Amino acid sequence: MRVISGSARGRKLKEPDGQNIRPTTDMVKESIFNIIQFDIEGRRVLDLFAGTGQLGIEALSRGAAAVVFVDASNDAVKLVRDNIKVMGFDEKATVAREDALAFLGRGGGFDVIFLDPPYESNLIEKALKRIIEFDILKENGIIICETKEDKPLPEPAVPYIRGREYRYGKIKITLYTKTNRAEA
Helix, strand or coil: CECCCCCCCCCECCCCCCCCCCCCCHHHHHHHHHHCHHHCCCCEEEEECCCCCHHHHHHHHCCCCEEEEEECCHHHHHHHHHHHHHHCCHHHEEEEECCHHHHHCCCCCEEEEEECCCCCCCHHHHHHHHHHHHCCEEEEEEEEEEEECCCCCCCCCCCEEEEEEEEECCEEEEEEEECCCCCC
């Protein structure tokens, strides 16, 4: 795993031991950031189900103003903190060891949200529901969901809109956006 672009370009991230954390592949990560490349700089980002923290760290490397990393696993939180420190992003990063769904109930105001829970769970649907319920995505914000290719995702209520889907082998990336209420 490495940072693909930006101020930390090419730097290696610490990888997890064992199979408890499934990092996003570099190919999929690069594709995600190609899709949202103009929506990162100066933005506030949430890396929910952070794992290694690589999506949020990539966002920081590309100019995100701040990233909040959330994971319930002690091992994941330690790995995220280590990777943030190695990259020198301590001042722009907040790490919370907390249940992701409980965290969403505290509100937010995020421009970009990464959702990459364990594939075999139903956490992605629950997280999407809570994001919409608590309305923590800013207007014109983006939610990026990583799932198995055959995982159906819900159609949200306006002003949230399910956008394009991209397939990379057995992985699917689905985008959601929050429109201006006047446009919806």
